[in-house]
Amino acid sequence: MPIHPRKRNGRPFPAFPALAAFLLIVAGACTSEPARPDLPDVTIDLPTGPTNEDPSDSPAATVPSNVAGLAGRLAVLDAGGNLITVNPDGSDHVVLAEIEPGRSQVRQPTWSPDGRVAWVQVEVTEAGSLAAAIVSAGADGTEPAEVRTSIVPFYLSWDPTSSRIAYLGSPSEDIELGILELTGRSSGTPLDTGQPFYLSWAPAGDQLLVHVGQDRLERLGIDGSRTTVDDRPGAFSAPVWTADGRTFVYGSFGAQGQRLVVHDVETEKRRTLVPYDELLTFVVSPDGERIAFQVLEQGGALPLTVIDIGTGETAEITDAPTLAYFWSPAGERLLYLDPDPVQGQLWYRWAVWDGTQSFVTPRFAPSTLIAGEYLPFFQQYAQSMTLWSPDGSAFAYAGVNEAGEEGIWIQSARPDRAPVLVGDGNFVAWSPV
Numbered sequence: 001m002p003i004h005p006r007k008r009n010g011r012p013f014p015a016f017p018a019l020a021a022f023l024l025i026v027a028g029a030c031t032s033e034p035a036r037p038d039l040p041d042v043t044i045d046l047p048t049g050p051t052n053e054d055p056s057d058s059p060a061a062t063v064p065s066n067v068a069g070l071a072g073r074l075a076v077l078d079a080g081g082n083l084i085t086v087n088p089d090g091s092d093h094v095v096l097a098e099i100e101p102g103r104s105q106v107r108q109p110t111w112s113p114d115g116r117v118a119w120v121q122v123e124v125t126e127a128g129s130l131a132a133a134i135v136s137a138g139a140d141g142t143e144p145a146e147v148r149t150s151i152v153p154f155y156l157s158w159d160p161t162s163s164r165i166a167y168l169g170s171p172s173e174d175i176e177l178g179i180l181e182l183t184g185r186s187s188g189t190p191l192d193t194g195q196p197f198y199l200s201w202a203p204a205g206d207q208l209l210v211h212v213g214q215d216r217l218e219r220l221g222i223d224g225s226r227t228t229v230d231d232r233p234g235a236f237s238a239p240v241w242t243a244d245g246r247t248f249v250y251g252s253f254g255a256q257g258q259r260l261v262v263h264d265v266e267t268e269k270r271r272t273l274v275p276y277d278e279l280l281t282f283v284v285s286p287d288g289e290r291i292a293f294q295v296l297e298q299g300g301a302l303p304l305t306v307i308d309i310g311t312g313e314t315a316e317i318t319d320a321p322t323l324a325y326f327w328s329p330a331g332e333r334l335l336y337l338d339p340d341p342v343q344g345q346l347w348y349r350w351a352v353w354d355g356t357q358s359f360v361t362p363r364f365a366p367s368t369l370i371a372g373e374y375l376p377f378f379q380q381y382a383q384s385m386t387l388w389s390p391d392g393s394a395f396a397y398a399g400v401n402e403a404g405e406e407g408i409w410i411q412s413a414r415p416d417r418a419p420v421l422v423g424d425g426n427f428v429a430w431s432p433v
Helices: 016-024 368-381
Strands: 074-077 083-086 094-097 104-111 116-124 130-138 145-149 153-158 164-169 175-181 189-194 197-201 207-212 216-221 226-230 247-254 257-264 270-276 279-284 290-297 304-308 314-318 324-327 334-339 348-353 358-360 364-366 394-401 406-412 420-423 427-430
Touching: 074 104, 083 116, 094 116, 104 153, 104 427, 116 153, 130 153, 130 164, 145 175, 164 197, 175 197, 189 197, 189 207, 189 216, 197 368, 207 247, 226 247, 247 279, 257 279, 270 279, 270 290, 279 324, 279 368, 290 324, 314 334, 324 368, 348 364, 348 394, 364 368, 368 394, 368 427, 394 427
Parallel strands: none
Antiparallel strands: 074 083, 074 427, 083 094, 104 116, 116 130, 130 145, 153 164, 164 175, 175 189, 197 207, 207 216, 216 226, 247 257, 257 270, 279 290, 290 304, 304 314, 324 334, 334 348, 348 358, 364 394, 394 406, 406 420
């Protein structure tokens, strides 16, 4: 029998920390910001590995035959904390940003839909405080641009037109949402505050669907206008405004309990897809046709399931509590991450579902950066970054295998291919083009 959620003012209030610990084996709540050293009184936590070597001086990579020819570029934070872009086979390094040990740090590399990279550059000032800027450049380092921000952002999200960046930061106990117009010279426009804070861009890049705290689910215009979408949101994190602009997808709480709904933007009609009791995680396919979801409860997790929005047909993928999952660009495959503990040590395996069956990859452990800052918030990051190649034939990840080999890996989406180590690093994202 499912354990019913605790309630506050009639709204669901699940035990997020317990569920997160169960699934992620890392500290932190499912819908609260992880601890990050981005306030002025906190020292920047820089990598301890060697950083004197210029990444551009590294020996040329040997091109592995089974990753040669893959499309797109990888954005990588290397072992020294420097930001580079590189071909999927590990060749053609381009250094976008180098850190100064103890004085600066690069965070949140994020690809735009048209193939530029933005990141947060954090520096320690002479007075000992932290200063930040959002920097962007082409994948080859051309056309760099830098805009100082009044806060230190911990999350970036390009709009679908590649002309604006939404950013989140914590100047106080609340999280602040700002919008950076790339054609302007301002330090970003503060637009809203709240805790926790999740967002999804409208296709035209002129509005956002935001889920703020426990009580707000709204359309937020970049002019600051607000329109309520649902006055009783359920227990979930990131809402989705589908790419065709026609539909909102979110969790709602009503007289019959909680449910996953699709909400027609034009007619305002809502349709229930799935009822649930405690906490819901979900990711919508890029084409807006299917939703992968999992219901988490105090006693465990219901199966990871895919539902067809049009027909309501469902397919159960795995019974395991899944750490994170991501659709391929065309929505034909689902990548998901399952815990696989062995003799008291926690390992994980990627699995790829192709619509009928899944195959699993060898055991590995995600990098500390990925495990601490990205996986607990995978539903939000599923809308602003991808591990998948543009054609969906492979994916990339950062981690260490059972043999102790550590770095950036490329894994084919075919079951008869082994992962290939293509370079060092603790973060990777694949370009969308």
